[in-house]
Amino acid sequence: MSAVARETAGSVLPAVTRRWQAIDPLLPLPSAPETDCGARLVVTGPGGQPAAVGVCEHWEGGPEELDLAWGAARRFQLTPWTAGPDTGGALDQLLSVWRDHLAGLPGAGEEDTAAVVTWPCRDIGGVAALVRHGLAPFAVVAARMTGSQDHGGAPSATGARDADAAAGTPREGLRIRRAGPADIETVVRLGIEVIRFDAHFADVIDRPGTAAALRREAAALLAGPECWTWLAERDGNAIGMVAAQRPEHAGWIAPMVRLAPAAYLMFGFVLPTERADGIGSALAARLHRDIEAAGVAVTLLHYEQTNPLSVPFWSRQGYRPLWTSWEAKPAGTLR
Ligand SMILES: CC(C)(COP(=O)(O)OP(=O)(O)OC[C@H]1O[C@@H](n2cnc3c(N)ncnc32)[C@H](O)[C@@H]1OP(=O)(O)O)[C@@H](O)C(=O)NCCC(=O)NCCS
Numbered sequence: 001m002s003a004v005a006r007e008t009a010g011s012v013l014p015a016v017t018r019r020w021q022a023i024d025p026l027l028p029l030p031s032a033p034e035t036d037c038g039a040r041l042v043v044t045g046p047g048g049q050p051a052a053v054g055v056c057e058h059w060e061g062g063p064e065e066l067d068l069a070w071g072a073a074r075r076f077q078l079t080p081w082t083a084g085p086d087t088g089g090a091l092d093q094l095l096s097v098w099r100d101h102l103a104g105l106p107g108a109g110e111e112d113t114a115a116v117v118t119w120p121c122r123d124i125g126g127v128a129a130l131v132r133h134g135l136a137p138f139a140v141v142a143a144r145m146t147g148s149q150d151h152g153g154a155p156s157a158t159g160a161r162d163a164d165a166a167a168g169t170p171r172e173g174l175r176i177r178r179a180g181p182a183d184i185e186t187v188v189r190l191g192i193e194v195i196r197f198d199a200h201f202a203d204v205i206d207r208p209g210t211a212a213a214l215r216r217e218a219a220a221l222l223a224g225p226e227c228w229t230w231l232a233e234r235d236g237n238a239i240g241m242v243a244a245q246r247p248e249h250a251g252w253i254a255p256m257v258r259l260a261p262a263a264y265l266m267f268g269f270v271l272p273t274e275r276a277d278g279i280g281s282a283l284a285a286r287l288h289r290d291i292e293a294a295g296v297a298v299t300l301l302h303y304e305q306t307n308p309l310s311v312p313f314w315s316r317q318g319y320r321p322l323w324t325s326w327e328a329k330p331a332g333t334l335r
Contacts, residue, residue, distance in 0.1 A: 006032075008042050011050045015083035024122040026143055026298070026322055028258045030081055033057040039101045041078075043093040052090035054098055055079040058105075066213035069195050070139070070204055070302070072114035076102055076331045080117060080126075087125035095133040099334045109332030121321035134335040135326035137305045138203040142319035143257055144299045146292050174279070176286055179222055179229040179241075187218040187229060187267075190241040194269045201304035203327070220249065221266065228263070230286050232270070232279050240270035242283040247296060256323060257298050263291050265301035268310070275309070284317045 013030055020027040032055045041054035059075040061068040078098050082090040095117075102108045102115060117135060119126055130137075179187060191214045198204035221229050221243050232240035247254070247261035254262040265287070270280045291299055301319060303310040328334040 008040065008050060008053045009055065009081065012053050012081050012083040016081045019082075019084050019087075020120065020123075024120055024322070026145075026258055027120055027122075028255055031255055032079055033077070036079075041094060041097050041101060043090055043097060045083075045090075050083065051086070052080065052082040052094040054081070054094050056098065056101060063209045064213055066210070066217050068205070068207055069210045069213070071116070071325075071327070072329060072331075073112040074107065074110070074331075075114050075116050076105070076108065077116045077118070080119070082126070087123065088129045091126045092129040092132065095129060095135075095334070099133065102331055102334055109330055111330055113329070113331040115328040115331040115334040117326045118323050119326055121324050130326045132335070134328045134333055136328070137324045138201070138327050139302045139325040140305050140311075140321050141253070141256055141323040141325075142301055142303060142314055143322045144288075144301075144318040144320075145259065146297055146299070173235045175233045176282055177231055177233065179227060179231050179243075181219070181222045183229070183231060183238075184215065184218050184222060186231065186238045187222060187241065187243065188215050190238065190269045191218060191243075191267050193271075194267050197269075197309075198304050198307060201306045202329075203304055203325075217266070218243075221245065226290070228287060228290050230283050232274075232283055234274070239274045240279045240283055241267060242269075242280075242287045243267040244287055244291065244299065246294070250300070253300055257300060259297040261296055263294075263296045263299045265299055268301075268313075280313060281317065288317075 009032060016030045020030065036055045036057050039056050041056060042050055043052040045051035057077045057079070059077055061073055080091060080094055082094065107113065115135070117130060119130060121140065188211065192206065192211060195204055195206050195210060199206055221227060228246060229241065229243040231238050243266050245264040245266060247263055250262055250264035253264050254260060268280060268284065301314060303314055305311070305324065
């Protein structure tokens with residue numbers, strides 16, 4: 001964090017910490033990005049005391065990065081801290097200060113850019129201000145505490161509802177098995193399908209470098225003796241997948257949640273012709289058994305706010321919203 005940000009943040013962080021703890025016990029202690037642009041983004045209250053402080057980070061993805069598939073190539077990311085009690089008013093003013101900062105930056109109006117604010121889902125007092133400034137909700141980070149029930153409903157006579165019956169046991173030609181390094185082509189193929197499906201929701205992009213980046217990620221997911229990637233197969237053909245990073249590889253997202261250790265569920269996918277038959281639930285249940293046996297406290301995942309399949313599906317598997325990524329694209333369209 002730059003000296004400017006450190007100096008101003010100190011005045012609001014105790015209040016932000018108290019407010020976050022009150023609205024959502026899963027929120028972490030507020031922390032700043034490691035690097036920021038050094039802009040002074042401060043809103044003062046009636047008595048001259050800071051009411052809101054923002055830290056702005058300018059991010060640019062390299063062509064080989066998988067992260068490029070999950071948003072714009074160039075992102076201006078605001079970390080906003082509002083002290084309250086008027087969260088909406090303070091955020092409104094902070095977004096105006098940030099808008100003026102972005103307006104002076106070369107390239108903020110280019111097509112493949114986004115202004116991004118990651119805001120706690122339960123901090124509902126800020127939503128109207130975010131909308132007023134032209135930001136729309138895209139990706140959600142959802143969390144499942146270990147021990148949460150899978151709300152999959154009653155076992156189906158014909159489907160694969162019963163995870164234990166499905167796991168490793170042929171049932172109408174269906175088998176669920178742990179993947180290994182030899183499955184890399186399958187994992188890349190199904191991973192690309194997830195990205196193409198999520199591309200409908202205007203946040204995820206299948207770029208020229210995505211397949212190669214995904215191959216590197218798949219190799220990491222499949223490494224080790226007991227990887228957390230599970231495949232569903234019918235008559236030997238892969239029809240579904242779920243894949244997660246163990247806590248030692250999920251450190252990049254762990255600071256977003258108070259509990260530790262945290263795992264990250266990266267992919268869930270079932271072929272369109274095989275959906276709504278309990279296969280996704282069976283895969284998730286099998287993975288959750290691994291996660292629970294490893295003593296993981298919380299599992300995080302992303303879903304697109306407007307994905308009509310993943311939002312209810314992951315809710316039924318015990319995940320609930322924690323953070324929403326609000327974006328204006330291009331960045332210069334921030335109002
Ligand atoms: C999300 C996804 C993995 C779910 O897989 P799935 O195999 O369809 O999941 P399930 O069948 O276990 O559950 C889905 C729905 O089917 C219903 N269902 C389950 N078994 C059923 C059965 N035997 N008969 C009829 N419906 C059934 C479930 O009730 C569930 O609906 P609900 O959420 O309203 O309860 C799948 O829809 C998918 O691949 N979507 C596209 C990619 C995607 O969005 N991935 C997630 C990115 S974050």
